[in-house]
Amino acid sequence: MTTAEPTPTRADGSSPSRQPGGRIQDENRDPVREENLTGLADAAPVLEKEPVRTEEPGPAEGPAEGPTDHSAEDPGPAEGSVPAEDPVPAADSTVLCRLRAFAVRHPVYAVTAAAAVVHILWFFFFANSGGDLAAQDAWAEFVGRHPASAYNLAWYGGMHPVSYSVVSPYLMSVLGVRSTMMIAGTLSAGLITLILVRVRAVRNPLPCAFAALFAFLCNAMSGRVTFGLGTMFALGAVAAVFCWPRKWAENRWAKGAVAAPLAGLATASSPVAGLFLGVIAAALFLNGRRPGSYALGLPPAAVVAASALLFPFSGTQPMSLASVSLPFLFAVITLFSVPKEWRTVRTGAAVYGVGVLLTWIIDSQIGSNVTRLAMLFAGVVFLAALPYVVPRSRKWYALVIAFAGMNFWIGFKAVDDIVSTLPAASWARELAPLVDQLQEVGAERGRVEVVPASSHREASAVAPYVNLARGWNRQADMERNPIFYDDTLNASSYQGWLGRWAVHYVVLPMGPPDSNGAEQEAKLIQKGLPYLKEVWRNDNWRLFAVDNPTPLADPPAVVEKAGEGEWTLKVSAPGTVLVRIPYSPWLKLVDEKGKGVEPPQETPESKSRAHGTPKTFTNPNGCLWKAPEDAAGDEWTELLAPKAGTYRLAAPYSLRRGTACPTELRPDH
Known part of the structure; x- marks a missing residue:
């Protein structure tokens, strides 16, 4: 049996024509574009093809001549017997074969369609209202009610929406949070497939695209809508740089005019996505590819600088040694396992690895968010490099183990995020009695501390009715409320904190609290505090009034x-x-x-x-x-x-x- 590689296809899914002699002629192939594509995998080495093994035909079963008419001698089937039927191929195998053939011929369309299906399944079966989705629900609802407001007074005393994202709250308010995630994830899968197909050094674009699709699905399961939106624009910018059409190849300014706004939109949607564009820009710059570097690197820097100047914000995102170890390890594996000719990829891995270490050493707003680049694209790089190494060599095993470990990591993290952030049923069905009590006691004249639940559902469910002393932004929480993270929380310091933030009422949900920043607070309240008086409770909530609370405004x-x-x-x-x-x-x-x-x-x-x-x-x-x-x-x-x-x-x-x-x-x- 003769093995054959699938017929190459264009990014738009159409099949290239084949010239005499078996050489495939791609009408869209552009020497200028191919020169640009070497930025991702410069002058990829061409390994000698292994000899194709063919099977020897077996002995003929039957005469070599044409069929002989034996009808006169054949008495036909015996009476009562069932005549033999020709074998009919199974319907399911036929469908799978057709789907496989379609995916090979039209990879961009196939992966985009698959992404749409899995994101729809995510929407119906896994998209809850907790975790990161709770924060994004809160921001979308706030800008929906107050589109012209530059300051959200319901969280942490006050936060600028722009400090979270310039674009995503408004887009999520119009489209819906989960709809935005489905659109962003689907288009991101199509864009990464387009890039992989157009980059000639990638010999297995379809498997790599499905690896990226799995990563995008895990991102959706973790509820990172804002980051997913920024990633979509970032991939659009990268595609503009590396997949520029042939007919516009000589117009480099047009390429920059498309890539730069998309890079700016990526950063305006998610500063983390803009940071990752900075990694690519740095890799291009260090390899002497200045136009692409400027197009991808300058707009994110401008957006971040303008946001920091006009909408100041400070905070710290924690990052543990466990968080830094895997991304750094994957960067090292990429640096030493991919072909040496992939200069931009290897440089980007080095820049990213150094950035991971610096983020761990220096406290910043980035923190553990830096891991997301590896979570999305490290598996794609490992799989793309696999055809370039000798099977069962050390590099081959390193890449296979790294690829498997990467997918286990992101898959486990996605499932854990869903399980740990699933809101208790009381947040959906039993919230009205709590809201009624808060309104009855006049809680809108002070701040309310709702002990953060593991789902952080309070950030979106209670914020429309009262001002929360906290919310759901880890950077702001660690900056403004360090007592919940530095082991200084006790009865005395908690009383001082309630007075500092003019908290008038404390709500204790009956469900599990946030494991990072709320468990000790919940235990403290459950033991009983002399300055907290319980004024109401039911099976789901306990409401406490703060004795002699600090007013929100001083006299007069x-x-x-x-x-x-x-x-x-x-x-x-x-x-x-x-x-x-x-x-x-x-x-x-x-x-x-x-x-x-x-x-x-x-x-x-x-x-x-x-x-x-x-x-x-x-x-x-x-x-x-x-x-x-x-x-x-x-x-x-x-x-x-x-x-x-x-x-x-x-x-x-x-x-x-x-x-x-x-x-x-x-x-x-």
């Missing part, structure tokens, strides 16, 4: 309602008011319709003042500024109220941020 002001998008304060006398909202330059005083009020204006006399004379301002509506940092490291907001009355604080997007007080009006001036 009282917070009448603390909403997720706007606070309403009643000020009984003119003066300076400390408001316990972490300061943001976007905070603004607004009227009843949510429009910004007129900020302080310099008087006409001041504009014509003599040199050295202090400026003077009118301040009819009030203004805000950042309070000095206190002993706990908090920088709250201060309101200068020119008169008694009602003041409303919000954070609408506008060209002129906030309602800042001029320096001359501040009491500390």
Whole structure:
């Protein structure tokens, strides 16, 4: 039996024509594009083909001549016997053969269709409302209710949506969180298949594409919608650089004009996806491929810089030695196992490995998120390199074991994420009694601490009704609430923390708490604390009132309602008011319709003042500024109220941020 390799196909699934002599002529092949493709696997070595083994034909069974008519001698079947039927191929084997043939001829279409199917199955059977999906539900719902708000007051005192993602909350609000994941995962699978098919050095693009599809499915099972969306745009940018059409090959500016916006969109969707584009850009730069490097590297850097400048955020994502070991090991295996001619791949592996170590050594917002690049694409690289090594050699075994270990790791992690973040039934069916009690006791006039559940469902389920002292953002939680992570939590420090964040009520769910940052808190409350008084309970929740709680605003002001998008304060006398909202330059005083009020204006006399004379301002509506940092490291907001009355604080997007007080009006001036 003669073995044969599948017929090569184009990225669009059409079959190339074959010239006389057996040489395949690809009409889309472009010398310029092929030169570009060497960036992924430069001048891949061509191994000699193994001799094709053919089977010797067996002896003929029957006469060599044509059939002889024996009808006159054949008496036919005996009476009552069943005549033999010709064998009919099984229907299922025929379908599988057709599917296999279609996948070989049209790999992009086949993998994209398979991705759509598995993501639909994920939607119906595995997509719950816990884990990362809870956070993304919360952000999508917030921007849906407050699309013009630059500051979410319902989490951690206040967080900018842009610090999470510029694009994904709005897109998820329009399309739906899970629909966004299905679309992003499906298109990502199609894009990675296109890249693998177009890169000539990849000899087994279809298996590699299905390996990537499995990784995308695991990402969906872990609920990383925002990262999945960023990955989709990032793959689009990479495809623009490495799979540019032949007819536009000489127009390199057009290639950059497509790749750069996609790279920016990737970072605006997920800063982690932008970081991974930076790895590819660094690899291209170090190999002298500057245009592609600039197209993939500069837009992410610009997006991150602009976001940090306009929407400041600080935090730390933890990363353990266990988290760093596997990604670093896979980077090392890639560096030493892929062909030496794959310079860009090997350089990228080296850059990534160094980045993993630096992320582990230096605390940052990246932390364990750095592992996601390896989780998505390391298996693809191992499988693509396999045809280039001698079977059953050391490198071959290293690649096979690494590929198997990688898929076990991401598969186990995906299943563990689903199991550990599955919300208790009470979050879906029994939440109304808790919400009714919170509204009855007036919890909207203070913050509420809901002890984080293992599913973190409280981040999206309770946030629309009250301001949460915490939420679901590990970086912000570790930065603003370190007592839950540094083993300093006790009855005294917990009381101080409740006062610091002006917590008026504490909710203890009956289900399992978050294993990282909530178990000790739950045990502390269950033992009983003298400053917490239980005011209500049922089979699913316990509600505690904090004794003598700290107000959200100091006298002469009282917070009448603390909403997720706007606070309403009643000020009984003119003066300076400390408001316990972490300061943001976007905070603004607004009227009843949510429009910004007129900020302080310099008087006409001041504009014509003599040199050295202090400026003077009118301040009819009030203004805000950042309070000095206190002993706990908090920088709250201060309101200068020119008169008694009602003041409303919000954070609408506008060209002129906030309602800042001029320096001359501040009491500390």
